Amino acid sequence: MYGYAGKILDVNLSTGQILKKGISPQLAKQYLGGIGFNARILYDEIPVGIDPLSEENVLVFGVGTLVGSPFPTASRTEASAKSPMTELYGTSNSGAFFGTQLKGAGYDALVIKGRALNPVYLYIEDDKVEIRDAGALWGKDSWETINILKSHHYGAEIALIGPAGENLVRFASIENGYHDGWGRTGLGAVMGSKLLKAIVVRGSKGIRPKDPQALLKTVKEGQDLIKSASSYKVFTEYGTLNASIPYGRFGALSAHNFTKGTLPDWSEKAGRQVIDKYSDRHIACQSCIIACGHWVEIKEGKYKGLKVKDLEITPTVSFAATVGLNTEATIKATELCQKYGVDIVSAGGVIGFAIELFKKGIITREDVGYELDWGDDDAAFNLLEDIIHVKGIGKILAQGTKRAAEYFTGADKSAIHVKGLEIPMIDPRGRWSTWTLGMLTNIRGGDHLRCRNPVENLRYNENKHDYTKERFGFKKPMYDKLDMPEDLKAKIIDLENDIVDIAQMSKWAEDLINLYNAVGVCIRPPVMEKVGPTILAQAYSDFTGIKVSAADLMLAAERIWNLIKLFNLREGEEVKDITFPRRFYEEAVNGKVLDEDKIKNVLKKYYEARGWDADTSRPKSETLARLGLDT
């Protein structure tokens, strides 16, 4: 089998049984890989209504199809399980080198079932798969653990959990090496509940492409495409932090737990000068030609000697805006989250939530044990400590805002989440776009990474108040180059009036990103702008030898999305859950609130665009038939 490793590794920690299942070409063609395999496996294997932290839950790592090829940014691995946060489909995507090694060892996906009796770690070296005792590692933070494991297994890649995962903090993350991780939806807690400390992979087999010469050409093509993107230059220079300043300008920040649209000192905290000040070099994931990761070293001051990869918008906004810390403290927070193994976004959200409650007097010094205030980093980190080690109020906050809010009367207004997952950085009140609609329609709850207008122009912020349109903001050449079927393009983008239909675009964007997560390429804007289904189909065909068209890929992506939607519906997702927190409708941020009815209306449009029932958001039978999911 070309392109694919051809096997799925199935490990049952309860019985110690290790299976290696083959992959049928038909599964490959229909679900591509990555999130596709995950969705299929979870839908088939997880019983309805289980407790995510029970041993019935199944944790899957699906490696993207193009991972292991030199195709630019093909490094991503999707991890999925039933989420302890949303109790729906939990999934998260990470790059770095884990996927490459896992596939190089001969496995397209790794399925982990059951629960070990005592702490273990999984050792995979090509065909050798062993469950080894991890008693000595349990309780160590993720960086120590990696150091120990790397000293034993040279050149291995490691996925592991920190103390947060061990203590079943519901928003714990799975760390991917030192600086990356599967952050959102609390998969670390799932891994912790299985008493699995780490997964050590060393792959020497590699992947055999069907047509190396053709692939070589396609790779070059892909590289040139990405390099030609309008945002490429700034991204190689400054990474994601570019966007931070516009958000501040629009007043679309999650400042002080979404009570303020922006902060007066925001331009000092974020933006390009931060990069220039703290970072002198870039770090890339496998085969990436953007290298948005920055190597940050703090040379003097309180946090002297701090070394982290990452100076990205997500941690910056989560801590600098939501909690109000200064930049260096934010970097420290990033390090702590990586060491403890928690989701940076949710951690920031929860801390912000706590501080707001404290300011409102809903919780007091007695509950916490110390003062909490916006921008007080020591307090924030103390609280983080308590949450990680579930001490005192940490016990409650470790449940995430949704559940924590139930413990305090009047706290629900301050709990900013969709379906139980904290909303990251951008405030829909400040800027309404395809992106913010995506936070609602997202299969994994309040999250910004599964739906984004591929040609979003951050220079503009017109809130057309029927919520159905946003400004396109580009000239014709961009329109022409956009890799999208012409008829669809005409339907979505109205070039004369320079507007984009949000509902339609959401569907396209979600499917496109889903496709990225299936084939394992990154969703950084330069990629989204240029790398469409056409080139991916080309690369997929060259790599695997399975001839597919762009349409096939988009159909597969849509199939996966619908399958996950079915999973969520099966777990009891309802339309009424698909809504923003009350605050967004009631409390104004610089004069703006959201109009609930109009949003309901956009959602209806979106459901229609997807071929779902407008009232129940349930995929119509003909849709399922079209996707081959009716059986």
Place this chain on the structure above:
Amino acid sequence: MNNVIFIDYHKCVGCGTCEMICSMVHEGICSSLLSRIRIVRDQVNGYNVPITCALCEKAPCINICPVKAINKDSGTGAITIQDSKCIGCRQCVQACPFGHMNFNFNKGVAFKCDLCEGDPQCVKFCWTNAINYIPVELAIGTKRFEVASRIVEYENA
């Protein structure tokens, strides 16, 4: 004048595209372990250093090979291994001071950078310009220029 592989360690971001390309071109398999050029990643201190053949003029690998399977091309200066002659004794692996020489147990032969007949693919695909294939004089010149510019800065400061 012979060209050499000249690596600027400042620029490498460790994406490993060169590894993937190299192994794909030479072995038809995408695997960093089968790549000639290898990147050393230190994720604690955050540096990436590509290591490839230094094209030694007096190469230990050539000396140690008991069957003269390793030869230096007088034209390109590439040091290449003849698979048909190699007996797989792995002495070259231990002799190479840079850990560049590597061994393929499936084929039973050692493998190393052969400069892709004077058109190194890793260079072609390195987007950071960390890997260059340039004349020796130019390589040294580049370094010289860096030093010079530093001096100038110092003077002006």
Place this chain on the structure above:
Amino acid sequence: MRFVIIGNGAAGNAAAETIRKYDENAEIIMFSSEAFPEYSACALPDYISGWIPRSHLFLKDYDDYKHKQIKIEWGQSVTEIDTVNKQVITEKGMTKYDKLIIASGSRAFIPPINGVNLSGNFVIKSVSDVDRIIEHEPSQVVVVGSGNIGVEAAEALEIRGCKVTLIELLGRVMPKAFDAKASALLYKILTNNNIRVLTDEKVLEVKGLKQVEELVTNRRNIPCDTVIWTVGVRQNVELAQKSGISIGKLGGIKVNSRMETSQQDIYACGDCIESIDLLTGQPALSLLWPNAKRQAQVAALNCLGKPTEYEGSVNIIVEEIYDTLCVSIGFTEEMLSGRDFQVIENGNERFYYRIVISNGLIVGWQSIGISNGIGTILALIKTRTPIAEVKRVWQNSDLVAKVPWYLTAGNFLFHEFSSI
């Protein structure tokens, strides 16, 4: 694809095995004039001396050919090769081939003088020869010719309890392998083990009624009941010659570095060919086991369409005579006479070695009583590494650490007194 191999010796079998190694379903047919499975000719003296039992001579038994799916025609010798229709003809019939490998080997030579066909005259080439010698129960033996076989035979028969005389035409023992000094040491070893060694003697005739009774040389008459002729061998090239395959001036089948003969799809290897000498680059006869095997590998690989070049032969003679290891590699001084060369030699009562160097390259090695590290010299000879290069590396302590075995070689080459 059908491969036909003529000959069941070292070369023939090596070729067959190489083909099988790379191609499971190739059809291999061998023709063996003898009815024995492959045996080691070099071990025959050890069998005579009783050091190993007869069964140990054989490297294969009859089943091994079956297991390797090699079809072998016992006791059938090929009478003709039809190069046009690509088939070989035996008395039993004819067999088509896609590729033909000739490994017909060589036979011992007996000079045409009186009495050589009396019973009691023997050669040592095949198992049957040795069987005959043993059933003849020799007591007083004369070995004519002190090549490596001759010396081994003499030792073997002496150990067997015979009274042995070794006769050499030229001035010293093993003249082709050793120069005077080494030869003298060897002479001492042999005589100490009461073998009577006579040099500078020409054998004139063998006397006796129907039994060998005495051997007449230009100096004296030696009473004996057995004469062993080890004065040289002749290539079996008649078959090839008949089929229009061209023969070299040294009397072996002419082949190029890929072991291809003058005829399409016919390869030759082993004793029957003239191979290139690694040191001179000139055609030479190499009658040694390792070279034959290597040639066979090369021939087989090229048959299979894997282009491989033969590096060339180096003459290596390894003799263990009364537990003393005597090794000769490459050229002696005599062979180099006329050309300029220098010699490094070293030794004491325990060991002796001599390295012959010609225009900057090591071309010869002779040693008595040394075993460890000879391979390093051999490697230097094979790789044609200049002494200067070895010296450069050897003198630089850091460099030599990367190339350890240069130290061993260097110790032989550059140390006044080596540390063995």
Place this chain on the structure above:
Amino acid sequence: MNKRLIIHAEKCNGCGICELVCALSHSKQWHPSLSCIKITADEERHLYFPTVCAQCIEPLCSTACLMNVIQKDVETGLTVRDELSCIGCRACETTCPFSGCTYDYIDGKVVNCNLCQGDPVCVKYCPNGALEFASIEGAAAFKRHDSARYRLIEIFPEG
């Protein structure tokens, strides 16, 4: 990963413990000349290098062998001998550049290193860490790491 003996020649100080333990474990004799691993020495310059069978894939000794007793083991990939059929002609010994063959004069056979069934005693007893039992890839990788560090001294003084 296939593990092999990795020799760090620069660390060897010629104490010869490896030779003794090897001889002892293989032929129950406390005699270095029976050892499979041998130390080549140059006392003047204080250079000592262990040499041992390199486990070649296409061994020269196997070509030289008069009795075809030297074969490659399919599972382990080691060079193994059928010691019963070995006649001790020592042809292999003279062909090996690495002095990898040892003549066991007690029962007149030639032997070579068999890595002690995957647990070499010489490595266990080497006091200087000159001998290492590791995968070739790993050995190369460590050396790469060193040479990287060496380069980094000039480019990242702090790193």
